[in-house]
Amino acid sequence: MILMNDFSKDSVQLKSKIVEAITEVIDSGWYVLGKNVQSFEREFAKTLGIEYSVGVGNGMDAIEIILRSRGIGAGDEVITSAMTAFPSVLAIIRAGAVPVLADIEPGTGIMSINSVKNCVTSKTKAVLLVHLYGQIRQMQSWKQLAKDCDIDLIEDCAQCHLASSEGESAGSFGVAGAYSFYPTKNLGAYGDAGAIATNSQEIKESARILRDYGQKSKYDHTEIGLNSRLDEVQAAILIKRLEILKVQTTRRQDIAKLYFENVNASSIRLLEKPLASENHVFHLFVVLSDRRDHFKDHLLQNGIQSNIHYPIPMHQQKALVEFNLGGNDLSFSEQHASECISIPCHPNMTDVEVFKVIEAINTFR
Numbered sequence: 001m002i003l004m005n006d007f008s009k010d011s012v013q014l015k016s017k018i019v020e021a022i023t024e025v026i027d028s029g030w031y032v033l034g035k036n037v038q039s040f041e042r043e044f045a046k047t048l049g050i051e052y053s054v055g056v057g058n059g060m061d062a063i064e065i066i067l068r069s070r071g072i073g074a075g076d077e078v079i080t081s082a083m084t085a086f087p088s089v090l091a092i093i094r095a096g097a098v099p100v101l102a103d104i105e106p107g108t109g110i111m112s113i114n115s116v117k118n119c120v121t122s123k124t125k126a127v128l129l130v131h132l133y134g135q136i137r138q139m140q141s142w143k144q145l146a147k148d149c150d151i152d153l154i155e156d157c158a159q160c161h162l163a164s165s166e167g168e169s170a171g172s173f174g175v176a177g178a179y180s181f182y183p184t185k186n187l188g189a190y191g192d193a194g195a196i197a198t199n200s201q202e203i204k205e206s207a208r209i210l211r212d213y214g215q216k217s218k219y220d221h222t223e224i225g226l227n228s229r230l231d232e233v234q235a236a237i238l239i240k241r242l243e244i245l246k247v248q249t250t251r252r253q254d255i256a257k258l259y260f261e262n263v264n265a266s267s268i269r270l271l272e273k274p275l276a277s278e279n280h281v282f283h284l285f286v287v288l289s290d291r292r293d294h295f296k297d298h299l300l301q302n303g304i305q306s307n308i309h310y311p312i313p314m315h316q317q318k319a320l321v322e323f324n325l326g327g328n329d330l331s332f333s334e335q336h337a338s339e340c341i342s343i344p345c346h347p348n349m350t351d352v353e354v355f356k357v358i359e360a361i362n363t364f365r
Contacts, residue, residue: 002304002344002353005184009348014244018190021236028232033212036235041195043242044179047162048169050197052204055230056211059158059180059194063091063128065228066154066176066196069206072097072125079119080128080156081111082313082325082333088130088156089314091178093323097125101315101325106332107272109286109340110137113145119328126152131160131170133309134186134252134283135274139165139173146174154178157197159283161186162249165276171197181238186252186283187245189234248347252282255345255354259285262358267291267365269339284309285345287361292341295364299343302360306341313337 025036037055045053056062072078073096080088082101092099102115109132116127129142146153153174157163160170161179171177176198181189196207209216214225260273269288274280286309289295299306313333315326343357 002349002357003346004305004307004342004344005346006348007183014240017240018237021240022233025232025236031232032229034232036232036239037230040230040235040239040242043239044195045197047242047245048171048197049167050169050172051199052197052201054196054198054204054207054211055235056194056196056207057228057230058087058192059156059178059182060087060091060094061211061226061228062178062180062194062196063088063154063156064095064226065207065210066178066198066203067092067095067097067126068210069203070126070152070154070175072152075123076125077121077123078126078128078154079116079124081130081132082315082330083109083111083132083310083336084130084156084314085158085310086314086317086319087158088128089320089325092128098123099314099320099323099325100124101328101330101333103328103330103332104132104336106336108135108137109133109271109336110135112332113138113141115328116145120149120151124149124151126154128154128156129174130156131163133271133280133286134159134163135280136160136163136165136170137275137279139168143173158182158185160281161283162245163281164278169197172199175200176203181234186249186281187238187241189241190237191234193230193234193238194228195230249281251347251349252345253277253280255347255349256280256282256285258351258354259343259345259358262355263287263361265362265364268295268361282345284342286340286342288336288339289341290339292339296341298364299357299360302356304344304357304360306343308340309342310340311337
């Protein structure tokens with residue numbers, strides 16, 4: 001079976017390094033906010049080419065903490081995509097703000113700038129731009145939109161580790177970026193973990209207070225914070241996995257290139273290619289089919305796992321009914337949710353496996 005993610009194929013060398021790093025943490029007797037967290041924050045910021053990185057418990061907390069660090073809360077509106085994972089919207093709600101949903105561009109799945117413009121009101125304080133599937137696009141236009149509307153641009157970078165445009169990394173275009181290190185991410189921990197990327201010293205300092213119960217120093221609580229501390233074990237693991245991130249990212253991009261060059265099934269539609277190779281890190285390679293269930297079964301019969309990201313747009317989620325999020329035209333999001341399907345594109349795939357996937361796709365009728 002060709003899996004969506006196959007961690008069993010991680011190299012023996014990498015596994016040994018991680019076991020050694022975990023053992024060192026255990027032997028140190030220091031398990032939360034210690035030297036490994038500090039080291040990872042420093043190395044991750046350096047890798048992204050930004051000033052600061054703040055380790056937190058997960059990607060959703062990262063979004064909430066950024067919003068709260070910017071004073072965004074009760075009564076404030078935050079625009080984000082209808083086509084995203086639930087935590088993007090949940091973080092806005094947890095910060096006390098009001099989520100407003102914009103539609104997507106059908107060729108990419110990325111939130112539409114024009115749709116966002118139609119959503120802006122006097123209550124809008126930020127736009128949360130989800131870099132869906134690992135791609136960043138039109139970043140100068142997004143920066144200009146935020147400037148023109150006098151709102152914050154916040155980046156949801158959960159799927160786009162190392163994606164860049166014109167020499168700038170995802171997370172550096174707005175006031176801050178929220179990263180997730182859930183195990184399936186391009187840079188994954190062995191549990192929940194996340195980070196905030198920012199060039200703002202103010203956001204960095206506020207985030208460090210908020211992640212640790214709101215305490216500025218031990219037992220001196222200056223804000224109502226939360227418990228969202230990156231632990232030493234996950235930080236130690238991330239340090240080791242960060243060492244191979246560039247190599248693994250290149251492999252994902254190479255696999256995607258093979259898909260773009262060789263998939264030619266008339267009943268399967270590809271999303272648009274990135275404008276430049278560095279713009280897309282292919283956390284997911286997504287195709288579209290109006291016979292998705294049949295296609296999914298066809299892949300499974302050929303020994304290929306697939307997944308759907310995401311089958312239910314945010315305005316149709318039962319938990320969000322009370323927020324009445326379907327007021328705008330979200331028809332492209334609805335269509336995308338009914339047709340999108342992700343195929344394997346992980347860095348441990350061999351070329352033989354890639355071409356087996358291609359053959360299975362091209363024989364789907």
